Amino acid sequence: DADVTQTPRNRITKTGKRIMLECSQTKGHDRMYWYRQDPGLGLRLIYYSFDVKDINKGEISDGYSVSRQAQAKFSLSLESAIPNQTALYFCATSEGSSSYEQYFGPGTRLTVT
Amino acid sequence: QKEVEQNSGPLSVPEGAIASLNCTYSDRGSQSFFWYRQYSGKSPELIMSIYSNGDKEDGRFTAQLNKASQYVSLLIRDSQPSDSATYLCAVEKGRRALTFGSGTRLQVQP
Numbered sequence: 263d264a265d266v267t268q269t270p271r272n273r274i275t276k277t278g279k280r281i282m283l284e285c286s287q288t289k290g291h292d293r294m295y296w297y298r299q300d301p302g303l304g305l306r307l308i309y310y311s312f313d314v315k316d317i318n319k320g321e322i323s324d325g326y327s328v329s330r331q332a333q334a335k336f337s338l339s340l341e342s343a344i345p346n347q348t349a350l351y352f353c354a355t356s357e358g359s360s361s362y363e364q365y366f367g368p369g370t371r372l373t374v375t
Numbered sequence: 376q377k378e379v380e381q382n383s384g385p386l387s388v389p390e391g392a393i394a395s396l397n398c399t400y401s402d403r404g405s406q407s408f409f410w411y412r413q414y415s416g417k418s419p420e421l422i423m424s425i426y427s428n429g430d431k432e433d434g435r436f437t438a439q440l441n442k443a444s445q446y447v448s449l450l451i452r453d454s455q456p457s458d459s460a461t462y463l464c465a466v467e468k469g470r471r472a473l474t475f476g477s478g479t480r481l482q483v484q485p
Contacts, residue, residue: 295472297475302383302477303477304463304475304476304477304478305419305463305475306475307472307473307474310472320472352418352419362407362409362467362473363409363421363424364409364421364465364473365421366418366419366420367418368417368418369417369418
């Protein structure tokens with residue numbers, strides 16, 4: 263089984279709808295991250311969490327919210343989806359303060375129409 | 376100036392040649408550097424990490440770091456068509472997260 267899983271893998275939704283992307287990990291890592299990837303723009307950090315009680319905004323957090331339900335689970339919500347949130351979304355994990363190596367989930371392709 | 380800069384490519388090399396991928400970064404305080412490989416439509420995969428000046432070799436891959444010049448590179452020896460992918464450079468940002476470059480697309484011609 264994959265160490266980092268994301269659900270759903272593909273989603274098409276309409277403008278104004280609320281949508282949640284979920285991420286689970288079995289690596290036992292403390293830190294979890296949400297990125298979005300757009301063609302030509304690389305990976306941009308949305309939110310990151312160092313533990314259940316420590317959640318931080320990344321460079322593009324507007325329009326998004328997150329919830330760290332447990333060490334192993336980190337969800338990303340779009341409260342009211344808009345078309346420019348169409349992108350590939352990745353969850354990633356890292357061990358903690360001793361290592362910054364990040365390991366990525368398979369991604370969720372989100373289309374907002 | 377972008378925090379992490381890479382040439383978008385594509386970089387085209389013949390099979391068996393050495394591919395050289397380059398990355399510059401702006402934060403002199405950065406201490407950790409990473410190379411990820413990403414196939415089209417797939418997630419980034421960590422292939423190398425480097426923390427000290429000099430070279431680090433792992434199989435056909437060599438990462439090179441020069442902190443004085445704020446430059447990190449990845450060499451791929453004996454390039455194979457299966458190495459065709461986008462290579463992302465990532466730099467640790469203030470002990471909190473990584474900043475990624477936009478990637479260099481590598482094409483290895485059979």
